[in-house]
Amino acid sequence: MDKMQAALELSNRIIDLPLRAKKSLKLFSKSTGLREDELKVLEFFVCRQIEAALIDTCRVLDKFLLCDSGRYLSKMLDLPQSTVERCLALDGPLRICGLLVEDIPNNVVFTSTAAARLLFYKKYNEVAIMKEFGVAVPDAPKLSLIHYPHLKDELGLLSAHLKRVTQKKCRGVNILLHGVPSTGKTQLTRTIGQEVEIPVFEINTSTGGKFLISPEDRLENLSFADTFLSNSPSLLVFDETEDVFNSSFTERSTASSHKGCFNQILERNRCPVFWISNTIWGMDPAFTRRFDMIIEVPVPRKAERRAIVDSVIGDLIDAEWAGKIAAEETIAPAVLERAGNVIRSVNGKVSRSQQGKNVAQLLSSTLKAQGHADPFRRKAGAADCKHYNLDFLNTSQDLGSIAKNLRSNPSARLCLHGPAGTGKTSFGHWLAAELDLPLITKKASELLDPYLGMTEKHIAAAFEEAASEGAILLIDEVDSFLAERTQSRKFWEITAVNEMLTQIESFTGIMIASTNRLEALDPASLRRFDLKLYFDYLRAEQVGNLLKKQCRLLGLPKPSANSIRAASKLTGCTPGDFALTARRHRFAPFAHADDLIVALKDELIHKNMITRPIGFI
Numbered sequence: 001m002d003k004m005q006a007a008l009e010l011s012n013r014i015i016d017l018p019l020r021a022k023k024s025l026k027l028f029s030k031s032t033g034l035r036e037d038e039l040k041v042l043e044f045f046v047c048r049q050i051e052a053a054l055i056d057t058c059r060v061l062d063k064f065l066l067c068d069s070g071r072y073l074s075k076m077l078d079l080p081q082s083t084v085e086r087c088l089a090l091d092g093p094l095r096i097c098g099l100l101v102e103d104i105p106n107n108v109v110f111t112s113t114a115a116a117r118l119l120f121y122k123k124y125n126e127v128a129i130m131k132e133f134g135v136a137v138p139d140a141p142k143l144s145l146i147h148y149p150h151l152k153d154e155l156g157l158l159s160a161h162l163k164r165v166t167q168k169k170c171r172g173v174n175i176l177l178h179g180v181p182s183t184g185k186t187q188l189t190r191t192i193g194q195e196v197e198i199p200v201f202e203i204n205t206s207t208g209g210k211f212l213i214s215p216e217d218r219l220e221n222l223s224f225a226d227t228f229l230s231n232s233p234s235l236l237v238f239d240e241t242e243d244v245f246n247s248s249f250t251e252r253s254t255a256s257s258h259k260g261c262f263n264q265i266l267e268r269n270r271c272p273v274f275w276i277s278n279t280i281w282g283m284d285p286a287f288t289r290r291f292d293m294i295i296e297v298p299v300p301r302k303a304e305r306r307a308i309v310d311s312v313i314g315d316l317i318d319a320e321w322a323g324k325i326a327a328e329e330t331i332a333p334a335v336l337e338r339a340g341n342v343i344r345s346v347n348g349k350v351s352r353s354q355q356g357k358n359v360a361q362l363l364s365s366t367l368k369a370q371g372h373a374d375p376f377r378r379k380a381g382a383a384d385c386k387h388y389n390l391d392f393l394n395t396s397q398d399l400g401s402i403a404k405n406l407r408s409n410p411s412a413r414l415c416l417h418g419p420a421g422t423g424k425t426s427f428g429h430w431l432a433a434e435l436d437l438p439l440i441t442k443k444a445s446e447l448l449d450p451y452l453g454m455t456e457k458h459i460a461a462a463f464e465e466a467a468s469e470g471a472i473l474l475i476d477e478v479d480s481f482l483a484e485r486t487q488s489r490k491f492w493e494i495t496a497v498n499e500m501l502t503q504i505e506s507f508t509g510i511m512i513a514s515t516n517r518l519e520a521l522d523p524a525s526l527r528r529f530d531l532k533l534y535f536d537y538l539r540a541e542q543v544g545n546l547l548k549k550q551c552r553l554l555g556l557p558k559p560s561a562n563s564i565r566a567a568s569k570l571t572g573c574t575p576g577d578f579a580l581t582a583r584r585h586r587f588a589p590f591a592h593a594d595d596l597i598v599a600l601k602d603e604l605i606h607k608n609m610i611t612r613p614i615g616f617i
Contacts, residue, residue: 024124041087049116097227098220134204134221141190173272179297182332202237215254230270241277266290313340321356328375394536417518418535421576424514428474438471444480456499463503478513482525504528540568559593
């Protein structure tokens with residue numbers, strides 16, 4: 001063995017990498033900006049990751065390498081020890097960009113075996129290598145900036161800013177996009193990249209959809225991408241930043257736990273980075289001040305949602321279905337695109353109307369899985385104004401006159417109160433149709449939230465949405481928000497009332513609030529409403545007239561005079577009672593008007609509101 005060692009030491013034969021590996025690593029080092037000595041160190045660690053002979057040798061020498069790696073590697077690589085130690089330093093390029101990491105203390109390895117195999121055995125391929133480091137090239141955007149008119153000013157400023165900082169190669173450029181899910185934030189980054197003609201690269205959240213990547217590993221992948229792509233203009237996208245930024249009462253975020261290190265990430269990145277989050281609650285102010293721009297991406301207005309629907313799946317569905325889909329604000333462009341791809345793959349010989357139903361079915365399944373209600377399920381009553389008739393409302397004011405005056409001055413705050421079923425909510429739908437204005441309806445279940453401060457945010461968002469769309473805002477069961485503050489036991493109940501009062505006070509459009517319990521409202525709320533409209537039970541003649549109309553709509557024989565008199569004696573009757581009996585007729589048909597009257601009596605008995613007359617009817 002001594003003779004073999006002496007012979008090897010006297011040999012002039014150079015032991016080097018295969019030619020293909022040498023060439024690939026040379027190109028790779030050029031992209032990452034490595035020097036010759038750093039490349040030599042990198043070559044060793046790539047070989048050590050996959051070459052069996054070197055793996056075995058290093059295993060034997062592990063105790064030496066762990067104790068004094070600089071000394072031994074300097075002899076192996078024929079480099080000065082100080083040079084090797086500089087290459088392995090935490091602040092050196094190989095460590096900063098995540099090429100070398102510690103799997104155990106003091107043991108440095110190349111970060112990806114798969115990437116090492118690509119560099120060693122395959123022809124050099126940048127996209128494949130980036131994929132192994134968790135960096136993806138996204139698909140081309142399906143939308144353009146015209147689909148974001150509600151962000152026209154912000155996006156114009158952002159586009160100009162990105163062009164300037166890219167041209168000047170400025171460091172520390174970070175953009176935060178935040179907003180509720182399904183507003184198209186990720187799609188927007190691709191659209192911006194196309195607009196400014198700069199390639200976009202996304203930091204993956206999982207390894208091929210199989211395993212989630214930890215926040216720490218994703219930040220290392222971001223560092224690699226920032227180094228690897230810094231030689232040419234590039235935009236990086238870091239989605240799901242809640243995992244990195246947002247702290248809670250019980251746990252500090254990754255960024256907060258390594259604050260100094262993370263601040264350096266935000267200040268030193270060479271490629272502009274988009275950070276995308278559904279919420280910025282819990283983000284440290286020390287981070288927010290380091291963003292060049294913070295842009296909230298709200299839910300697009302209905303007209304803009306319609307343009308998105310037409311752009312993504314307009315070739316598949318008819319105008320009626322496009323309008324129904326655009327009316328649902330929780331459908332994200334990505335969900336639309338996937339549903340469209342499914343329908344296109346089937347490529348069946350069906351009508352556009354049937355394809356619309358198929359798309360709606362796919363969207364409904366996705367939305368229900370996300371915790372939303374089915375938006376395409378037909379809603380009876382309030383949403384259908386076809387049979388809504390002011391003649392069958394018993395109100396304290398002339399509703400027709402109110403609607404006429406609102407056409408010329410669409411600004412009012414109305415409080416509709418009275419018994420259930422008297423037509424309060426339906427009036428809001430009817431008024432929107434009469435004024436040809438969009439209607440935004442909010443119920444208590446949509447606005448109330450168990451998390452501190454979120455109810456107030458939902459209330460503010462509802463008013464902001466109505467203002468931006470020029471829509472009528474209808475809030476049902478408003479007593480859930482405007483309950484008398486002296487009865488509130490928790491401070492957050494009081495803050496919810498205060499937020500609702502403040503928003504009502506400052507709202508300049510048409511706002512309608514309905515309640516069955518006016519007496520439960522906070523006294524301060526009543527002065528916020530320009531008009532209080534009382535919806536009472538039907539008068540006797542209205543009950544008789546509505547009976548005749550209902551028989552005609554249900555295809556029943558015309559009621560007799562005795563039947564009309566009998567119906568007129570019912571007290572406490574509402575249009576809602578007639579609507580309920582009409583639904584009952586669908587599965588338990590009535591033969592004539594007297595059957596309908598009996599059904600109305602049953603409803604009144606259950607409401608405990610009937611007054612029994614003396615004698616027979």
